[in-house]
Structures are given as C-alpha cells and as structure tokens.
Amino acid sequence: MSGAAAALRGNRIAVYPGSFDPVTRGHEDLIRRSLAFVDRVVVAVAVNAAKQPLFTVEERLALLGEAVRGPGIEVQSFEGLLVNFARQVGAAVIVRGLRAVSDFEYEFQMALMNRHLDPKLETVFLVPAFDLTYLSSSLVREVARFGGDVSQLVHPAVHRALKAKFGT
Ligand code: PNS
Numbered sequence: 001m002s003g004a005a006a007a008l009r010g011n012r013i014a015v016y017p018g019s020f021d022p023v024t025r026g027h028e029d030l031i032r033r034s035l036a037f038v039d040r041v042v043v044a045v046a047v048n049a050a051k052q053p054l055f056t057v058e059e060r061l062a063l064l065g066e067a068v069r070g071p072g073i074e075v076q077s078f079e080g081l082l083v084n085f086a087r088q089v090g091a092a093v094i095v096r097g098l099r100a101v102s103d104f105e106y107e108f109q110m111a112l113m114n115r116h117l118d119p120k121l122e123t124v125f126l127v128p129a130f131d132l133t134y135l136s137s138s139l140v141r142e143v144a145r146f147g148g149d150v151s152q153l154v155h156p157a158v159h160r161a162l163k164a165k166f167g168t
Pocket residue numbers: 017018019020046049050080081082083109110111113114
C-alpha cells in the first residue's frame with residue numbers, strides 16, 4: 001500500500017444525499033451498507049430538493065438523528081450544489097441507492113452531471129435489501145396520509161412523526 005493510501009485509511013468519507021422526507025428503512029439500510037467501505041457517512045439533507053416537503057429540514061434532520069445514529073454516521077443539511085458540499089466535508093464518494101430500473105435514468109444523469117462538475121468525485125450505487133426495494137419516501141407519505149400502516153417501513157420515531165403530522 002502506498003503512503004498516500006495508508007494515510008487515507010481511517011478517513012474515507014462518503015456523502016449520502018437526498019430529501020429524506022422522511023427517512024425510511026431503505027435509507028437506513030443503505031447508510032449501514034455504506035459503512036462497509038467507508039469510515040464516515042455524511043447523510044446530507046438537501047434544503048431545496050423537494051418543493052413542498054412534508055417535514056421541515058429541521059424535522060428531517062431530527063428524525064434522521066434518531067433513526068441512523070451510530071459510529072461513523074453524521075447528519076447535516078446542505079444548500080446549493082452537492083459537489084460543493086461533498087468537497088467541503090472531504091468526501092470522495094457520493095452514495096445513491098438503486099432500487100429498480102425506473103431509478104436508473106435519473107440516477108445516471110445525476111451521476112454524470114456531478115462528474116462533469118467534479119471529475120474526482122465518484123458516485124457509487126448501492127442496492128437495498130430485497131424486501132425494501134419497493135420502498136420510497138413518497139409512498140410512505142401517501143400511505144401514512146390515508147391512515148395505512150407504515151410501522152414496518154420506518155423507524156418508530158418517524159412513524160410517530162407521521163401520525164402527528166396527519167393526525168391519524
Ligand atoms: O432523494 P432525492 O430527492 O432523489 O435526492 C435528490 C438530490 C438531493 C440528491 C439532488 O436533487 C441534489 O443533489 N440536489 C442538490 C443540488 C445539485 O447538486 N443538483 C445537481 C445534481 S446533478
């Protein structure tokens with residue numbers, strides 16, 4: 001191993017960006033999987049990504065803090081370009097989840113645009129656990145809005161927050 005590579009051991013950082021409106025068991029799964037190949041994951045809540053979010057940024061950060069706390073995991077919000085935020089936190093890798101073919105086009109476009117903006121930043125796609133592949137924040141919001149049971153799909157703190165939001 002080169003000196004530079006050795007120096008980097010212990011300090012490999014990934015950024016895992018998204019709206020997290022709200023965080024689901026699928027996101028939690030990917031965050032844990034990321035820690036198999038990096039030392040720190042910075043979960044990055046995009047401030048302007050969703051136009052009409054259900055949860056405020058502060059609420060999303062608090063729910064993430066409850067759902068994914070642990071060694072090597074940090075939660076932050078960011079505004080503006082993801083590549084700038086990644087540079088700021090020293091990340092060499094962007095982690096994104098790929099659930100189905102339908103995700104691919106958008107993710108591919110985003111990965112190439114981010115590479116155009118910062119060629120040194122690599123995007124790594126992770127596949128969630130099979131039983132979580134159908135899960136998305138938007139489906140969770142919709143089911144919870146109409147009183148459906150999402151208790152298996154989100155952390156208990158998120159479940160409580162959804163019930164409080166919708167009065168269900
Ligand atoms: O969970 P989402 O909503 O699919 O996440 C999308 C997100 C937040 C990763 C994306 O919109 C993003 O990176 N926004 C920050 C602004 C930016 O850098 N845009 C160019 C990306 S190609």
